[in-house]
Amino acid sequence: MNSLILQTATRVLVALILVFSIYMLLRGHNYPGGGFIAGLIAASAFVLFAMAWGMEAAQSALKIPPSNLAAFGVFIAAISGMLALFSGEAPFSGQWLQVTGDKNSGGLTLSNVLIFDIGVYLAVLGAVLTLIFALEEPG
Amino acid sequence: MEGPLALVVGILIATGVYLMLARNLLHYLFGLILISNAANLAIFVAGRVTRAAPPLIPQGMEVAPEPIANPLPQALILTAIVIGFGLLAFALALITQAYKVLGTLDVDTMRIAEPVPPKREQSS
Amino acid sequence: MSWLLALPFLIPILTALAAFPARARKLLCGFISVFGCALLLTTTIVILVLVETGGTRAAQMGDWAAPFGITLVADRLSAIMLVISGIVGFCVSLFSLSDIRKYRVKLGFHSFFQLLLAGVCGSFITGDLFNLYVWFEVMLIASFALLVLGGDRIQLDGGIKYVALNLVSTLLMLTSIGMTYGLTGTLNMAQLHISLAAVDNPTAVSALAVLFICAFGIKAAIFPLFFWLPASYHTPPVTVTAVFAGLLTKVGVYTLIRTFTLIFPSELQFPHTILLGTALLTMLTGVLGAAAHYEFRKILAFHIISQIGFLVLGLALNSPLALAGAVFYMIHNIVAKTNLFLISGTAKRLTGSFELSEIGGLYRASPLLSFFFFIAAFSLAGFPPLSGFWAKLLLVKASLDQAAYFVVAVALITGILTLFSMSKIWAEAFLKDHPKDYCQSLQDIPRYERYERLLPVAFLALITLVLGLIPGPLIDYSLAAAGELLKPGEYIEAVLGLDIQYVGNR
Amino acid sequence: MMGAVSDREGRVSEQATPGRWISLISPIAPAIVTIILMAHMPDISAGKEFSFGVTWVAALGISLRFYIDGLSFLFALLISGIGVFVAIYAAAYMRGDPDLRRFYGYLYLFMVGMLGLVLAGDLITLFVFWEITTISSYLLISYNNTSAIARRSALQALLITTLGGLCLLVGLLLLASVAGSFDLLQILAAGKTVRANPLYLPILILILIGAFCKSAQLPFHFWLPNAMAAPTPVSAYLHSATMVKAGIYLLARMHPVLAHTEYWEWILTCTGAATAAVAALAALRQTDLKLALAYTTLIALGTLTMFLGSDASAAVAAAITFLIVHSFYKAALFMVVGIIDKQTGTRSLNKLGGLGHSMHITVIAASAAALSMGGFPPFLGFIGKELKYEGALAVASEPALVATVAVFVNAVTVTVSGMVAIKPFWKKKPQHLPSVQEAPIGLWISPLILSGLGLTFGLAPDLIGGGLVEPALSVILGIPETIKLKLWHGINIPLLMSILTFVLGVIMYLGLRHMRAWLAWDFRHAPTNADEIWDKCLDLLKAFAALQTRILQNGIMRRYLTVIFTTVSLVLAYALIRGGQFPLEYAWPRLNLKEWAALLLTVGGAYMAGSARKPLIAICALGALGVGVALIYLFLGAPDVAITQLLVETLYLVLVAAILPRLPVFNPGRKVIFRPRDATLGAILGLLVTFSLLAVLQTPLDSPTTEFFEKTSVPEAHGRNIVNVILVDFRALDTFGEIIVVFTAAVAAVTLLGHQLRRGKQ
Structure with a gap:
């Protein structure tokens, strides 16, 4: 599948899918989406990339080893769950930092819930990529 | 339904x-x-299914205006699906490796861990 | 408090994450692992003390009130199980330093090991049915990883059976949990106790009960669902088997106990009847399997099954004394069994094999190791004044009190057969001469390795001995735990804040 | 470290014996115990009792309690007293043994166990020490651990005594529950209650099995002769003077509680008589001196049991006196045999002779002990025997039987006395036997003193009569009892029986060769002996175990799965039938077209996957199924699940498809004949699960949890997608666990596939 058109098309497509996955991640709390789905979508972007450019290229495009990415995701999720320590609440309690505006009517809100979802995103992405890279390669 | x-x-x-x-x-x-899918569906069914709206609350409201689908089983299924994916992926890796190392996918011939016992096992 | 209860799984998880990047450096990684285990042990002891002094503790994760969020609960049973997990974790991690080769460490042994502990501890402390499923999965996938780590032929063969049969159990469990939710509308175990008792649907309740028996029964390795255990337990490095033998099946038994004391109304007699029959058959088939084999670890593996039978028996008899017996037996058995597997590893190191016909001479070469083995083995066979005696005494007395003479007979036959196969190992591996006169002495191995191998074994043997000589405190504790189990009022109050006047059937 | 080094050197050279000091000080501990006990002798003979202890397991009412009365005093004194001589003897006998420390460790363990056993004032305490003697006996018999015979004998003794021990435990537990306490004193007081209880017979039988196994009564007797594989000091101590008497002690101890019934009387009398008679026959054919002695020990044990079966004061007194007598002479004789063995290297009667010319002191000790054993006046053995005959005649149930057996076995004992004390010393010396030296003092001093004591007490029986026999007798009978031990009772029936015994014994001794030929014939053609039956049983057990394991754990995964699925089906069917309400009437809902499409896609996909013969087709079918399931989720208000399902299914199938080229094409899934079977099993299980689900659906779902989520999702958790809020907030812990699973699975898969985890770019 080394056709030039496909390769060029996938470049654009992969970028689009990745952006889309982040969009799905961020809107997940209010609309269908979220860390899982976004992570899986992002992973499929890499699958597409790998199909067009080959596994090696996909791996080098990722820059860091996917298993470390996954571990990092788990770590972020753990940290976000433990942020509640500073407010003296139970583990995995929601911590909301209202930067601007009102909580329920928009404005910029930072929360550990989002960080948790990012952790999920990274963990799922990393794990799926780890699996794909490992299984695709003739061992 | x-x-x-x-x-x-x-x-x-x-x-x-x-x-x-x-x-x-x-x-x-x-x-x-197949069974993994069945288990997820079973949770879905057990949590009751209706042709209701998805469990999303429209902008500007505190609660959903109309009956919505039961969100909890959905969350459980989501978790189960992802966990299932992990397990199945591992199983796939195991099968691949097993074929590479053992040279067969026929479970009846996998007798290394539990070899056919010799006729007479005797120890002093 | 909520943090304290979360620590038993947070510590191993963080340790695993810390050990993951360090896996290429054996020493550092091992140090992280042992340190994490020490921390875990300390935490669990603190929890035990708190529970013992202040009663059942509950913590709501995310601060969502009880039946809605996920609850962690530490009652006496959970607390003691956590402590014993901490002890096993600590001893095994210490032992692993010399038993696990560098390439396995590089593959991530310590991370998987810690994740396994996280899964085990999470299962013990959670008060939520679906959360229990999640922890089971953590434990399961970590155990998969450990079982095939290194990828020897025999490991893969055993691993396939292990994975295949355990996945069936997992799916059964998932289905049952989903159906339980569908029946009661809750996943919180304390709430389930109340809700399920109010459900007027005997068909569904019975179906769920047996589904849970099957799902957890596979995990616990009861008759006739135990096949995965003897098929795989002798395949991985002995460190792995030791922690499996100590903890994995016991998690299954633990959940069986929880399910049929807390979740299902104890008036429901028929699960106990099924369990009773199963328990007796498990005891017998397990010990006969041990009698049939001549491989160190295989004998021990079959013994695990047989002793699971005793544990389930305690649950099936469903009296305070019997449940206390089950709890005591569980603690005793985890300690002794883990120890025996660790010793088998050192025996292999010194003699070169696990096959009893090919080894020998340990009695003369390593008196100390022989001593520890003797303690553990004869404790398992139920000899006084070792811990196994009291475990057996409690269960036999409970059976006699219920006039279950048939049960006593089976228990005694199992006891004598256990002794038979234990003394088989003793006579073959220890007493007789090594057929090739190859047996090394403990003095012949490097000093660090000697300590790493002997310290955990000595510590576990000491526990066996102390529990045997001074059984009173643990028996009292077990009785108190059994009381809590049979009258879950305190548990429910701690979780839901409801003060339920529990009448119960006893 | 130093100790270890010298330990290993010790194995090489016999000169540097490690732990030599132990053997020198070893008699001190038992000596101290003996002295302390002796000091209390006046108190005991005055009928005093001592009791002391601590609570052990308060919850069960178990104490670590000790209790000393006349009976336990007698046994304790024998154990510690003979222990002193055995320790002295062992010091010489075991000299140069590399494992001395181990030996003394076990010996002391045994001593402690034995003392604890006889002094126990609590049933559980008694049992604990009982089993300690079992363990230490096992360790001592297998002391020559490299000998297969020793290992086998040790295992046999262990298994049999443990079997008895387990029965005893159950018996004791039942007894305690009937009597309402574990405390010995309360039990002793509750004899009437116990005997009236319907559980009396089971209790009696279980406790008797325990005692009989330990004291080697028929049919559990065969372990004792085999136990002679132990070093001789052990045989002298455990297997003649002490451990085997533990069963006798138990019988005596339980006499006030369990005796006085026909069951007790008949079981004990018959078992004891049979044991003694069988052992007597066997003793005659032995040529190994130690074995011959072992069989006379069996005779003694049988006799003791026989007499304890009776309520008669004379019989019990005979038992107690004989017990003391036996301990003295038997220990001495074992030691003598040990000396012979040590000095000549053989114990075989046929290879020995003429030792009397060189071993002057040993021969004195041997003769004195043998005379006592044979029951010749003025030795203590004579008094014992006279009492026995007196007791035999006093037995209420079956005096003729008891008397006959007593005369016969005593005659055999006389014969064996001759075998041990005359043949090796005065028979003509065989030619190949090298010249023999007298043993060192350490070896002969103990038997000499012991047999000397037999003579002393025979001449002055009051030394033991009032202080030892009477208190014990009173305890057993439960009433104060006096007895006068005398050498000369005048001419009476017992004396006539004694004379008959001597005559018989001497005849048998003289005709030993013919007797043996006859007996050998007899035994060769005997159908089986117990030892062989034991081997057969073990073989049978092993074969059965192997068979059942081969059937159950046969190594074929499909069978495991079949069993599991079948089990699930069976219990599920049982549960559904048991529940009774079958959800058979069900209003089928009207499905719209797209729902039909989703369902059909799912079912069709499943069917195709099930019947596909090529993997690629199966994968396509699974893909269709995945889409179908996703559509079901989508149509029924679960968009998040639908998306996830679709993505996961796609990703997974891509993975499988990528792997496929590396795997072989499908081989046939199974033989055709198995298809209907597997399909049926699947269909049944599927149907049962469907039924269960429908049963669950019968109860309306009332989920406050869901209501809570719907209400609080926006105001408190600030999210509008309730599913996502549950995942990341309400039940974040589940999600956390889940990503751990995925992470672990991924890393595990990578390690499994043998890739090193990549570091950065390559």
Whole structure:
């Protein structure tokens, strides 16, 4: 599948899918989406990339080893769950930092819930990529 | 709507069991996928299904205006699906590696860990 | 408090994450692992003390009130199980330093090991049915990883059976949990106790009960669902088997106990009847399997099954004394069994094999190791004044009190057969001469390795001995735990804040 | 470290014996115990009792309690007293043994166990020490651990005594529950209650099995002769003077509680008589001196049991006196045999002779002990025997039987006395036997003193009569009892029986060769002996175990799965039938077209996956199924699940498809004949699960949890997608666990596939 058109098309497509996955991640709390789905979508972007450019290229495009990415995701999720320590609440309690505006009517809100979802995103992405890279390669 | 789905669950399990009892490990894996789907569907059914709206609360409201689907089973299924994916992926890796190392996918011939016992095992 | 209860799984998880990047450096990684285990042990002891002094503790994760969020609960049973997990974790991690080769460490042994502990501890402390499923999965996938780590032929063969049969159990469990939710509308175990008792649907309740028996029964390795255990337990490095033998099946038994004391109304007699029959058959088939084999670890593996039978028996008899017996037996058995597997590893190191016909001479070469083995083995066979005696005494007395003479007979036959196969190992591996006169002495191995191998074994043997000589405190504790289990009022109050006047059937 | 080094050197050279000091000080501990006990002798003979202890397991009412009365005093004194001589003897006998420390460790363990056993004032305490003697006996018999015979004998003794021990435990537990306490004193007081209880017979039988196994009564007797594989000091101590008497002690101890019934009387009398008679026959054919002695020990044990079966004061007194007598002479004789063995290297009667010319002191000790054993006046053995005959005649149930057996076995004992004390010393010296030296003092001093004591007490029986026999007798009978031990009772029936015994014994001794030929014939053609039956049983057990394991754990995964699925089906069917309400009437809902499509896609996909013969087709079918399931989720208000399902299914199938080229094409899944079977099993299980689901659906779902989520999702958790809020907030812990699973699975898969985890770019 080394056709030039496909390769060029996938470049654009992969970028689009990745952006889309982040969009799905961020809107997940209010609309269908979220860390899982976004992570899986992002992973499929890499699958597409790998199909067009080959596994090696996909791996080098990722820059860091996917298993470390996954571990990092788990770590972020753990940290976000433990942020509640500073407010003296139970583990995995929601911590909301209202930067601007009102909580329920928009404005910029930072929360550990989002960080948790990012952790999920990274963990799922990393794990799926780890699996794909490992299984695709003739061992 | 639950009745037909319960039946589907049964059918998936039946097919899955049938596949799992085959000698080929790939059959087993496919059977596992089927039953895994069946288990998720079973949670879905058990949490009651209606043709209701998705469990989303429109902008500007505190609670949903109309009946919505039960969100909890959905969350459980989501978790179960992802966990299932992990397990199945590992199983796939295991099967691949097993074929590479043991040279077969026929479970009946996998007798290294539990070899056929010799006729007379005697120790002093 | 909520943090304290979360620590038993947070510590191993963080340790695993810390050990993951360090896996290429054996020493550092091992140090992280042992340190994490020490921390875990300390935490669990603190929890035990708190529970013992202040009663059942509950913590709501995310501060969501009880039946809605996920609850962690530490009652006496959970607390003691956590402590014993901490002890096993600590001893095994210490032992692993010399038993696990560098390439396995590089593959991530310590991370998987810690994740396994996280899964085990999470299962013990959670008060939520679906959360229990999640922890089971953590434990399961970590155990998969450990079982095939290194990827020897025999490991893969055993691993396939292990994975295949355990996945069935997992799916059964998932289905049952989903159906339980569908029946009661809750996943909180304390709430389930109340809700399920109010459900007027005997068909569904019975179906769920047996589904849970099957799902957890596979995990616990009861008759006739135990096949995965003897098929795989002798395949991985002995460190792995030791922690498996100590903890994995016991998690299954633990959940069985929880399910049929807390979740299902104890008036429901028929699960106990099924369990009773199963328990007796498990005891017998397990010990006969041990009698049939001549491989160190296989004998021990079959013994695990047989002793699971005793544990389930305690649950099936469903009296305070019997449940206390089960709890005591569980603690005793985890300690002794883990120890025996660790010793088998050192025996292999010194003699070169696990096959009893090919080894020997340990009695003369390593008196100390022989001593520890003797303690553990004869404790398992139920000899006084070792811990196994009291475990057996409690269960036999409970059976006699219920006039279950048949049960006593089976227990005694099992006891004598256990002794038979234990003394088989003793006579073959220890007493007789090594057929090739190859047996090394403990003095012949490097000093660090000697300590790493002997310290955990000595510590576990010491526990066996102390529990045997001074059984009173643990028996009292077990009785108190059994009381809590049979009258879950305190548990429910701690979780839901409801003060339920529990009448119960006893 | 130093100790270890010298330990290993010690194995090489016999000169540097490690732990030599132990053997020198070893008699001190038992000596101290003996002295302390002796000091209390006046108190005991005055009928005093001592009791002391601590609570052990308060919850069960178990104490670590000790209790000393006349009976336990007698046994304790024998154990510690003979222990002193055995320790002295062992110091010489075991000299140069590399494992001395181990030996003394076990010996002391045994001593402690034995003392604890006889002094126990609590049933559980008694049992604990009982089993300690079992363990230490096992360790001592297998002391020559490299000998297969020793290992086998040790295992046999262990298994039999443990079997008895387990029965005893159950018996004691039942007894305690009937009597309402574990405390010995309360039990002793509750004899009437116990005997009236319907559980009396089971209790009696279980406790008797325990005692009989330990004291080697028929049919559990065969372990004792085999136990002679132990070093001789051990045989002298455990297997003649002490451990085997533990069963006798138990019988005596339980006499006030369990005796006075026909069951007790008949079981004990018959078992004891049979044991003694069988052992007597066997003793005659032995040529190994130690074995011959072992069989006379069996005779003694049988006799003791026989007499304890009776309520008669004379019989019990005979038992107690004989017990003391036996301990003295038997220990001495074992030691003598040990000396012979040590000095000549053989114990075989046929290879020995003429030792009397060189071993002057040993021969004195041997003769004195043998005279006592044979029951010749003025030795203590004579008094014992006279009492026995007196007791035999006093037995209420079956005096003729008891008397006959007593005369016969005593005659055999006389014969064996001759075998041990005359043949090796005065028979003509065989030619190949090298010249023999007298043993060192350490060896002969103990038997000499012991046999000397037999003579002393025979001349002055009051030394033991009032202080030892009477208190014990009173305890057993439960009433104060006096007895006068005398050498000369005048001419009476017992004396006539004694004379008959001597005559018989001497005849048998003289005709030993013919007797043996006859007996050998007899035994060769005997159908089986117990030892062989034991081997057969073990073989049978092993074969059965192997068979059942081969059937159950046959190594074929499909069968495991079949069993599991079948089990699940069976219990599920049982549960559904048991529940009774079958959800058979069900209003089928009207499905719209797209729902039909989703369902059909799912079912069709499943069917195709099940019947596909090529993997690629199966994968396509699974893909269709995945889409179908996703559509079901989508149509029924679960968009998040639908998306996830679709993505996961796609990703997974891509993975499988990528792997496929590396795997072989499908081989046939199974033989055709198995298809209907597997399909049926699947169908049944599927149907049962469907039924269960429908049963669950019968109860309306009332989920406050869901209501809570719907209400609080926006105001408190600030999210509008309730599913996502549950995942990341309400039940974040589940999600956390889940990503751990995925992470672990991924890393595990990578390690499994043998890739090193990549570091950065390559």
